[in-house]
Amino acid sequence: MPAPIDQSAQLARAAASTEPGYSLVDLTADSPTTIVTAARNLLLEYGQFVAAHPSVSSFCFGALEQEAARLPQSYLDQGGGAIVAFASDHAVGFVAWRSFPFLHLASSCELKRLWICPEARGSGIGRALIQAVLDRARANGKSAVLLDTAPEVMAVAHRLYLQLGFQECPPYNGPSQHGIIYMQKTL
Secondary structure, three states, X not given: OOOOOOOHHHHHHOOEEOOOOOEEEEOOOXXXXXHXXXXXXXXXXXXXXXXXXXXXXXXXXXXXXXXXXXXXXXXHOOOOEXXXXXXXXXXXXXXXXXXXXXXXHOOEEEEEEEEEOXXXXXXXXXXXXXXXXXXHHHHOOOOEEEEEEOOOOOHHHHHHHHHOOOEEXXXXXXXXXXXXXXXXXXX
């Protein structure tokens, strides 16, 4: 498990204390370095997981390193944000979202980089992180949330997306890639 992070004051101020046992913290430009570093480590852990699967390794890794280096601005600058989940003072989950620069997708946002540490899987944190993005999208007037995923590599996440009402849709960000499916949830 990752080293504990001294961020009790940040957690006390966190907007969303979810279910007992974990809390969600929005990254802001003013987030403490320890929390941003924890988020960056989770994002890079996600990237290592993806890179370890040759069928989808080109899926995101180059862009991901740049995103991680600029957290949280890499998502804030795109009209989105990022959330870190903590359990017992350990960073155990991450998700991000962004708005689209394309006029035809202006009423949508994209869910990105959902990652739950293996020891925290099955705790409901993934569901809570996705729901938090859906809630923020609604609050910002979005009518849909889009995502892309690799069901053969990320089977549990894919099932969770289906359970939460996401449905397959045509590619929305360029040509289709082998092993990747595109999903949408209307809000």
